[in-house]
Amino acid sequence: MSTRRARRGCAAPARRTRIGAAVAGGLLAGLAALAAWIRFGGPRLPAGIDAVIDRVAAGDLAGVVTGTTGETDAGGIRIWYESIPPVGRERGTVLVLISLGGDAILWPPAFLRVLTGAGYRVIRFDQRGTGASDWMPEWDRAHPYTLVDLARDAIAVLDATGTEHAHLIGLSFGGMVAQEVAIAEPGRVASLTLMSTSPDPTDPTLPEPRVGRLALQAIRGLPILKYRLLGDPYADVKERIAKIISVSGPEGVDVEENAALVLYDRRERNGLNLRALRQHQAAVAATRPRAPALATLAVPTLVVHGTDDDLMPFEHGRRLAATIPDAARLWLDGVGHVFPYPPSAGVEGAILAHLDAAGGRAQRSSPI
Secondary structure, eight states, X not given: OHHHHHHHHHHHHHHHHHHHHHHHHHHXXXXXXXXXXXXXXXXXXXTTHHHHHHHHHTSOOTXXXXXXXXXXXXXXXXXXXXXXXXXSSOOEEXXXXXXXXXXXXXXXXXXXXXXXXXTEEEEEEOOTTSXXXXXXXXXXXXXXXXXXXXXXXXXXXXXXXXXSSEEEEEETHHHHHHHXXXXXXXXXXEEEEEESOOSOTTOXXXXXXXXXXXXXXXXXXXXXXXXXXXXXXTHHHHHHHXXXXXXXXXXXXXXXXXXXXXXXXXXTSOOXXXXXXXXXXXXXXXXXXXXXXXXXXXXXXXXXXXXXXXXXXXXXXXXXXHHSTTXXXXXXXXXOSOSSOOGGGOHHHHHHHHHHHHHHHHHHHSOO
């Protein structure tokens, strides 16, 4: 009996050692597989991309900002803007409002060209906390600014550019600011295009972001971060191009143009302000509910939303379209919280048709 116990006593440590070695080996194999997946996974970038980026980086990047630029004072806050002229006869003005934490330079140039090519002057601006506008260093979470304050910034830009009426196109967070502009100055808003946004993300009756699916997306997106992990000096450029390819495919991706945009933002401006992300999130939370005001809004509105949006679930878009009287809607089947949208979605054509129709209504309602 004692002999068997002694044998079992000797065998136990050996067994634990074998199990420990197997677990360690499995972990190492898993880490190796993960490293290989990150290293070799993700969208394939265009051939010769490094040479193209090198050539762009050696230039002066003057073509990124082609319009008339200026700054205006919005209640003591300095706001930078750019007014881009249309191609041919001007048919109206479009004010574009970017998503949370982003600056004006991040608008895809191809999207802006669609608007200017159709005869619309385009105004873009850096929301407070971003780009060349004031970064709000004395911001206090206990006393945050609100979406109403950001709407006043946008109205100040309209004033500074001599714009009496404008079509507003807002993306995500920018769509919330656009709603506040329309509530404050409905007579100055020719139309609203609200993309991947919400009437009120804090409404408890609307679904919250799908954290689990967002985490899965983040894991799937790890290969895009490999350039940063490998210390690539152009990691930010390659990440942007990889994200575009992952949504829209490799066809038509302008490496030179996207490289110029990212490098210009890095070299000539302040780049990304991470504090603006927190400030803008706080602004959303600090803003009073606007559904009652939206329910009486008499502004031609187009709501665009993806059915697979995990950050701003589809019900937010449905509720927004149901709240604003006579709002048109464009639901993008299988599309998430991305921009630009896939070309197959037909969003650009729908926006131009909406702008044209709203412009025609405005002309018919104006006295001769």
